Amino acid sequence: xxxxxxxxxxxxxxxxxxxxxxxxxxxxxxxxxxxxxxxxxxxxxxxxxxxxxxxxxxxxxxxxxxxxxxxxxxxxxxxxxxxxxxxxxxxxxxxxxxxxxxxxxxxxxxxxxxxxxxxxxxxxxxxxxxxxxxxxxxxxxxxxxxxxx
Numbered sequence: 001x002x003x004x005x006x007x008x009x010x011x012x013x014x015x016x017x018x019x020x021x022x023x024x025x026x027x028x029x030x031x032x033x034x035x036x037x038x039x040x041x042x043x044x045x046x047x048x049x050x051x052x053x054x055x056x057x058x059x060x061x062x063x064x065x066x067x068x069x070x071x072x073x074x075x076x077x078x079x080x081x082x083x084x085x086x087x088x089x090x091x092x093x094x095x096x097x098x099x100x101x102x103x104x105x106x107x108x109x110x111x112x113x114x115x116x117x118x119x120x121x122x123x124x125x126x127x128x129x130x131x132x133x134x135x136x137x138x139x140x141x142x143x144x145x146x147x148x149x
Contacts, residue, residue: 010078012039047080047102079103
């Protein structure tokens with residue numbers, strides 16, 4: 001299994017759609033302070049089901065939605081899609097590619113999907129269960145948490 005692609009729209013500092021392609025080997029996201037590196041890790045954790053705004057460095061879950069800037073209006077929702085290669089059947093499904101997504105609206109409504117089919121958070125947790133991947137796993141390490149290893 002490998003993480004193929006990440007699509008972000010409206011999550012924290014990403015007002016425009018951002019697509020990050022991950023190839024084989026090591027991918028590093030680098031940049032100066034304040035450019036959004038930690039927001040990339042946060043959006044992955046969030047799409048995998050993180051429920052704690054504090055873990056995502058916010059006070060409420062709506063804080064993950066782009067809140068506007070001096071030149072941009074705030075957005076009404078955010079969405080993150082995680083694309084995984086499933087050719088080795090790490091996930092218990094017959095699909096060659098698994099896409100896990102989460103969408104949150106300002107009114108608090110949230111949508112989860114697996115391969116664009118609406119589902120519950122419980123379904124995402126279940127498909128991740130035997131993969132070694134999840135919101136609390138050490139495969140995703142958030143800012144300031146490296147000392148926990």
